[in-house]
Amino acid sequence: MVLYIIGPVLFDFISMTGRDSIQLSQTGCNEELVVVDEISVTEEKVVFIVEAKRTSVGQAMKQILLSLQGARDNNGGGAVYGFITTGQIWQMLSYDGASFQMTSEIQAVFNGMDGYEEKWMKDCSIIVDCLFFALEKGGIVKNVVVG
Numbered sequence: 826m827v828l829y830i831i832g833p834v835l836f837d838f839i840s841m842t843g844r845d846s847i848q849l850s851q852t853g854c855n856e857e858l859v860v861v862d863e864i865s866v867t868e869e870k871v872v873f874i875v876e877a878k879r880t881s882v883g884q885a886m887k888q889i890l891l892s893l894q895g896a897r898d899n900n901g902g903g904a905v906y907g908f909i910t911t912g913q914i915w916q917m918l919s920y921d922g923a924s925f926q927m928t929s930e931i932q933a934v935f936n937g938m939d940g941y942e943e944k945w946m947k948d949c950s951i952i953v954d955c956l957f958f959a960l961e962k963g964g965i966v967k968n969v970v971v972g
Contacts, residue, residue, distance in 0.1 A: 826912035826913070826934065827858065827875060827877045827910060827912055828858075830912075830915075830933060830952065830956075831849065831858065831860075831875065831956065832849070834953055834956045834957065834960075835847065835849055835860065835956075835960070838956075838957060838960045844862070846862050846863045846864075847860060847861070847862050847863075847872060847960065848860070848861055848862075848863065857874065857875065857876050857877070857888070857892070858874070858875040858877070859871060859873075859874050859875075860872040860873050860874075860875075860959075860960070860963070862963065870900050870963070871896040871899065871900055871905060871963070872906070872959065872960060872963030873905070873906040873907055873908065873956075873959040873960070873963055874889065874892045874893065874896060874905075874906075874907040874908070875907065875908045875909075875910060876888050876889040876892065876907065876908070876909045876910070877909075877910050877911070877912065878909070878910075878911060879911060879912070880911070881911065882909045882910065882911060882914055882915075882916055882930070885909040885910075886909060889907045889908075889909050889918060890918075890920075890925060892907065893905050893906075893907045893918060893919075893920040893925070894920060897920055897921075897922055902922065903921075904919050904920065904921045904962065905919065905920050905963070906918070906919050906958075906959035906962065906963055907919075907920075908955070908956075908959075910933075912933075912934065913932065913933060913934040913935070914930050914931065914932055914933070915930070915931045915933050915952050915955075916928055916929070916930055916931065917931075917955040917959070928955065931949065931951055931952050931955070932948075932949060933949050933952045934949075935949075
């Protein structure tokens with residue numbers, strides 16, 4: 826279910842920005858996904874991490890906090906972003922080296938949602954905004970200097 830949410834957002838972001846160096850990868854465990862921006866053949870920068878647990882977002886908390894800390898260290902600093910999810914419930918986290926910040930729970934999937942597109946767009950599409958925010962802030966941002 827996580828891929829059904831992340832996949833289209835990632836595809837649209839790449840289409841809109843042309844940043845085709847961004848890739849979705851699965852780490853060693855089945856329940857963690859990482860979006861990376863390839864800097865070169867030998868170097869990657871973590872854009873965001875998704876820790877998915879079927880039973881509760883609370884179970885994913887320890888793992889995501891450690892993953893964000895490691896990702897920031899491997900990125901050479903800056904803010905890193907992550908998500909914990911059951912697939913239905915999502916929370917976004919960020920870590921800047923000094924503190925962790927976390928959103929409230931976002932109910933992204935609910936019973937009968939196919940008949941409530943307007944309700945989903947009003948109440949739940951924030952997850953798409955959060956994913957776009959992490960994609961825009963993470964990875965390699967090209968600066969254009971006009972001189």
